[in-house]
Amino acid sequence: MLIESGSPVAADTRIGISLTINGHRRDLQVAPWTTLLDLLREHLDLTGTKKGCDHGQCGACTVLVNGTRVNSCLTLAVMKDGAEITTVEGLAGLAGTGSNSLHPIQEAFIEHDAFQCGYCTPGQLCSSVGLINEGHARSRDEIREAMSGNICRCGAYTNIVDAIEDVMSQGGGR
């Protein structure tokens, strides 16, 4: 059913929402308790976005909502009705260079060897794009601080900061 402002939706109801995910509009029916992360992974097969902790403590689930990085594990899909979501699968599309080429930050991660196992990488990539969009971090220390919401068990931090600095010095690369 569709949502009407002020009217309660019963607990067992599927709610009709529409999201633009990686540039494609999707009309979806979701239970109120479905997180954005579970919607992406379990319902839409967009398994690039990872579930690390499910509690906001690791950043593996980072996606862009209307261009802003957030933890998709701590947001409900119904609350994002109408939003534009970009996941790691959509970063190449953001760059606007066709789906076969990578986003500059993805190129830079490869170039700088900014991952080992890769589990944290989709979150690191989306977070990096968010950081560059925000435009607050300039120095290396500031980049490190602004990326502290993404934990990497392999400890690829130094190279991740290198990759971000590289893209920033090329003028952003959205």
Place this chain on the structure above:
Amino acid sequence: MNRFEYVRAGTVAEAVQAFAGAEGSRFIAGGTNLIDLMKYDVERPGRLVDITRLPLDRIEERDGGLRLGALATNAAVAYDARVQSRYPLLANAILAGASAQLRNAASTGGNLLQRTRCYYFYDTATPCNKREPGSGCSAIGGIARIHAIFGTSAHCIATHPSDMCVALAALEAVVQVSGPKGERSIPIADFHRLPGNTPEQDTNLKPGEIVVAVDLPARDFGSHYTYLKLRDRLSYAFALVSVAAGLELDGDQVKTARLALGGVAHKPWRNRKAEALLQGKPANRESFQAAADLIVAEAKTQGGPQGNAFKVELARRAIVRGLEQAAAGTPQSISDKRIQ
């Protein structure tokens, strides 16, 4: 997560009404605390009232100060040009908390109402008076490293985890709320409460009341301030002890001192006697040590190797260092973690 009803509110009145319409209602804003607690079954709301579409996200000039809408995100407030230039104490406190992603989602109202990070509160297998009134407090005699040293009771020794609220306490912000019985203003000092016999109540907000805004008074302590946060790792961790300090100086004499501590009590901790003691004194280490000694004299610690006795000396030194940073006009950097 339990099953719950969902209401999307379009106006404050609609939100207040929807809240009253069911048992166990909760407002939801950023969701970064509530959804976390729902996943642990600590919160089991009967109804979620989604307030994210209310027009409460503005930051506006008001009476020489600023009014922060309850839905202004932590990031929006911290990076607002007016907040950065006039209330850098608040900006720095917010930026010392959580992560960039969390601050992008977290709201001003939700930050005020975030719940304690006491491990036992989160663990439904253990007794906790805050989660289940009357069941006991597992932290007393348990692992109490992160717990309070001021204002505790025999029923709860939890701390309020917010960084933002510590700065708001030093700035003497005023919380604007709306509820079934109309609107009222609550000074920040009276917003959070001590646990006493009813640790299940974190604040003096009445059931069904919604925070609509936070007002920052004109006095901004924008020249002599610091937010010094000490924690187990240098970022993305809650405070063990934090200090929000704001000074007004007359030459090298203290005209006014504001000092609030985080990580040490059930609410941002202020000690008016210590602030009064500083008034008219030279802004030097000796005065600051006297104020710090006065404050920590009231500390009551939890024993054992997993206790929190270390926080007394940590707080004492942090107060002195924080006041020195404020007096010198060299606030703690958010990104360069060295403490000068």
